Amino acid sequence: MPEWLNIILRSVILVFVLFLLTKWLGKKQLSQLSFFEYIAGITIGSIAAEISTGLETNFLHGLYSMLVWTAIPFFAGLLAIKSKKARDFIEGKETVVIKDGKIQEENLTKQKYTVEELLHLLRKKNAFQVSDVEFAVLEANGDLNVLLKKEKQPVTPQDLKLETAPVKVPETVILEGQVMDSALASCGLTREWLDAELQKLGIALDNVFIGQVDAYGQFTADLYDDKIQLPKPQEKPLLLSALKKCQADFESFSLATENEEAKQMYHQHSKKLADMIKKTEYLLVN
Secondary structure: OOHHHHHHHHHHHHHHHHHHHHHHHOHHHHOOOOHHHHHHHHHHHHHHHHHHHOOOOOHHHHHHHHHHHHHHHHHHHHHHHHOHHHHHHHHOOOEEEEEOOEEOHHHHHHOOOOHHHHHHHHHHOOOOOHHHEEEEEEOOOOOEEEEEOHHHOOOOOOOOOOOOOOOOOOEEEEEOOEEOHHHHHHOOOOHHHHHHHHHHHOOOHHHEEEEEEOOOOOEEEEEOOOOOOOOOOOHHHHHHHHHHHHHHHHHHHHHHOOOHHHHHHHHHHHHHHHHHHHHHHHHHOO
């Protein structure tokens, strides 16, 4: 067999072997690496490169070596799951580097981090002043988690006792000018509905780069031609306006009629509608 063909066959086989071994190790190998997984990943890649191109190398011996280097972090991971002490040794422990707005210099030195590196990590967490930080922990995988002091934390709707609409993942019903029928069906919508929405906006299907439907059935689109300005959806504001008009009409009828029974009925309906508007207004405001 020619050498070039031998190299190609070895490489193809090793690509699939590496893929299977990495799948066996799990997703953690792709994101949060322990020390074992880090050195094993480098070594397995080096072994694969060597037996892929080194024709004088015994192919099976190389595969045995890769299996050994894969098995070590795999069983080390199982041991870490079973034992807290083993987990702390294999994966490391988190370290407090800021407490009550003060840097813990000794802990920082133990982790071999400089103040400049710490400040860089803080800026990535939108914390630009050490004194604003209540607590900062350097995790075993090198991530820094930061808790700002209460007075420095952003105000949330909950702090202001405001109700907000629940956020749900929108469905992409148009992608690069193509209708995604499965996504459309999962929303309980049809192509006829989608055509009507496109007509409302005055746009053609092939000009839509991406079109999405939110949890409330509102359609939005991003076009290939960014110069075209699309009107903002008005369905929810119009519904809110109609509800407020109905409530005002009931109140007006209540004041205009001289029939006490009708006056009471109109007033009750006006009050019910006002309560409903108060409870749902946050859903209808864009």
